[in-house]
Amino acid sequence: MVDRMKDPDSKPAHLERRVFLKSLLAGSALLLLENTGIDRIAQAFAQESPWTSIPPFQPQHPPGLGxxxxxAAGDPTASGAILWTRIDPSIQTGLAATQVDSSLIQWLDGETPPPDSIVSAINNGTFxxxxxxxxxxxxxxxxxxYTPIWKDYDQVVKVDVDGKLPPRSLYYYRFITQTGHVSPTGRFKTLVPAGQDLSSxxxxxxxxxxxSSGYFPVLNYLAEEELDFVVxxxxxxxxxVGKSIYQDPLPDRKITVPSGESKAFTIEDYRTLYRTYRTDPDLRRLHENHAMVSIWDDHEFANDSYYPAVAPDDNTASNPVRRQVANRVWYEYTPARVTFDPKKEFAESLCIYRTLRIGNLCELILTDQRLYRSSHACGSGTLDRYFTKGCTAVNDPKQSMLGIHSGQKEWFLNRLTTSKAQWKIWANEVQFTPLKLLGRWMNLDAWDGFAGERLDIIRTLKKNHVKNLITITGDLHTFEASLIKEDFKKDADRKAVGVEFMVGSVTSSNVLDLxxxxxxxxxxxxxxxxxxVIEKITQVDKEMAQQVKAIKEEKHKGITELSSSHPLLKKLFENLxxxxxxxxPWIKLFNSSTHGYCILELSPAKATWTAYSVSDIRKKSGTKKTLLFQCEVPKDKAKIRILHK
Structure with missing residues (x-):
């Protein structure tokens, strides 16, 4: 099951749908025609002649047109998933929020037949x-x-079929309009019910x-994998979106947002980004083949953002309107079992932290490390956040990544310490383990900037004897395998309390690119x-400074192309x-020269982590996938056994 909000004991599915509909949220109305299972809603419909008089829409056009x-599918459970699509408004315009008949809310309980307004809306094609x-x-x-097309939410369709399907099965789904336009076929798997035995x-x-940084061959390879879901x-x-004078986007990957700015600020700007990304054939294929469980980091809003809706690279003043817009559009395009209320202020309109449970084997705990987090402890300047000597404020437990007043930290620690699943998998946006270079902190936007709260979390793990914790992390565009310790300087590896496995980027620039x-x-x-920051690092270290000087001299002599494969540049990177x-030393594996994805396979005896790299993201075809790293974590031991490096 999936925790809908903070309480792991959610309301019954039909009551959740009433709440969703009132707020125009994830579980928009599912009007059942046929269901092979015994269901009181379906039974009620079967007895109503107005309902049976609505014939199913039939495909009349090639799949995908419109x-x-x-x-896309998301947040799978043992009995369903959130299913999503978007209809081209030139094909059919959907319902506005003001057009929804309030009687539909009561009707969803199956106590009364469908009102005439809903039957009319279906016949008119707005469903x-x-x-x-x-x-x-x-x-x-x-x-x-039948389910509504939501005009006010950029023509999206989102419906929750949780509670309607048998567990541990593969399903295919599609959407059909009144005009006979039919979507591509998607598929998803239902999971094993929470608490039931599971072998893997x-x-x-x-x-x-x-x-703009490249194509998505990583996602094409990932779509081919045999998986239960993707995180x-x-x-x-x-x-x-930048400007060509600063960036080097591929000719067919340039994006222009309606505002004309170099960054998204308006609702149409953010919608343009999601629409454009989702037309990529590799990303489309990934969503068609696998359900996705999603959280956000900063760039769904703005770089290095923090509470209250501050984007420090743009303006240190709060911008709640822009933050609310980013929340709304993420909600529109993400098939997640979360609620959005546009009437509430930005920090309360959307809650994305939640859990997903898979049998007795795994609890996936997803946190939000942007909406509620404190400002940067040592200042918002670039060299206050990066490659910095730090400050005492980072050790203050009130310097919070999870939010002081959000309730998230208490919820998170409760899930970690009370979970009955063997493996606790934490979906964590930014690096949890420390990262230092030349005696300075590399990144105080990550958990190094919240060291006091990090220590509190680790001590809670130790105090409650929590075992089998694996943190899965992104953000740094780097592949890492690291041990989590209470005292990273003094504790031996055998005293580790957990493991962090970081995935590199799909396309975003890595350290070699930098x-x-x-x-x-x-x-x-x-x-x-x-x-x-990287320029500053190469100036501080004498050997790297000499290497930079040598490369610049070579370039001055007339090198026409200086790529990452140049011997002098590779030597500089390897030195770094x-x-x-x-x-x-707690980082056991580190690679920041490639792109790819990671797979985590869990069994009662061990967890196996596999990292794959893809050769060239600047090519549409002809790329190669290779095994980069593979490790095992034995049951009940925070230990990394390296199988391949």
Whole structure:
């Protein structure tokens, strides 16, 4: 099951749908026509002649026409998932919020027949037909239903079929309009019910997919994997579109937002980003093949953002309107079992932290590390946040990543300490373990800037004897395998309390890309660290400073192309990475020169982590996937057994 909000004991599904409809939220009305299971709503419908008089819509056009963003499934449970699509408004315009008949709320309980206004709306085409089947030919649908197109929410359709399907099965789904336009076919798996015995589960996770930085071959390979679901750790979009004078986007990957700004600020700006990203064929294919469980990081709003709705690179003043817009559009395009209320202020309109339970084997705990977090402890300047000596404020437990007054920290610790699942998997946006270089903190936007709260979490784990904790992390565009310790300087590896496995980016620039940018005219707005920071690092270290000087002299002699494969540049990069490994011994594996995805396979005996890299994101085709790292974590031991590096 999925926790809908903070309480793990959620309301019954039909009551949740009433709440969703009142607020125009995730579980918009599912009007059941046929359901092979015993269901009081379906039984009520079967007795009503007005309902049976509505014939199902029939496909009349090639699949995909009229559905430019295809389909998506999210937040799977043992009995369903959230299903999503978007209808091209030129095909059919949906319902406005003011057009929804309040009598529909009562009708969803199955106590009364459908009101005439709903029957009329279906006949007028402002609803679409959803079909779910056990096979992709849909010859024998096991569930059919009509659900609204929401005009006010950018023509999206979102429906929750939780509670309607048998567990541990593969299902196919599609949407059909009154005009006969039919969506591409999607598929998803239902999970094993919470608490039931389970021999294994296998899921992947990704993060950081800047559209302009490259193509998405990573997602194409991921779509081919045999998985239960995919976790997205954030930076699904980048609010920065930049200008060609600063960036080096591929010719067919440039994005212009309606405001004309270099970043998204308006609702149409953010919608344009999601619409554009979701037309990518590899991302479409990933969503069609696997359900996705999503959280956000900063770029769904703005870089390095914090409470109260501050985007420090743009303005240190709060911008609640922009934050609320970002919340709303994330909600519109993300198939997540969360609620959105536009009448509430930005910090209360949307709550994305939740859990997903898979048998007795796994509880996936997803946190929000942007909406409620404190400001940067040592200042908002670039060199206050990055490559800094730090300050005492980072050790204050009230310097909070999870939020002082949000209730999230208490909820999170409760889930960790009371979970009955064998493996506790924490979906964590930013690096949890420390990262130092040349005696300075590399990134106080990550957990190093919230060291007091980090220590409190680790001590709670130790006090409550929590075992089998694995943190899955994104953000740094780097692959890492690290041990979590109470005292990272003094504690031996055998005293570790958990493991952190970080995934590299889908396309966003890594450290090798960043080092290359020192010597080129262009720079990426999806860098893991500001270019100013890497330049500062190479000035502080004498050996690296000499290497930079040598490369610049070579370039001055007439090198026409300086790429990341140049021997001098590779030597500079390797020197930098060697220093990182030396100063951070808890990091057992580190690679920031490639892109890819990770898979975590859990069994009662062990967890197996596998990282894959993809050769070239600047090519549409002809890329190669290779095994990068593979590790095992034995049951009840915070230990990393390296199988491949």
């Amino acid at each position: 559905f430019p963003q295809s389909v 679409v037909l959803l079909e779910i089947a056990n096979s992709p030919d849909f010859k024998k649908p096991i569930l059919r239903g 589960t296998r899921f992947a996770y990704i993060s950081c997919q800047d559209f 997205h750790l954030g930076d699904y979009i980048y609010e920065s 080092v290359t940018q020192i010597f080129t005219k262009s720079q990426s707005l999806s860098n893991p660290l500001p270019l100013e 990475i060697s220093l990182i490994r030396l100063e951070n």
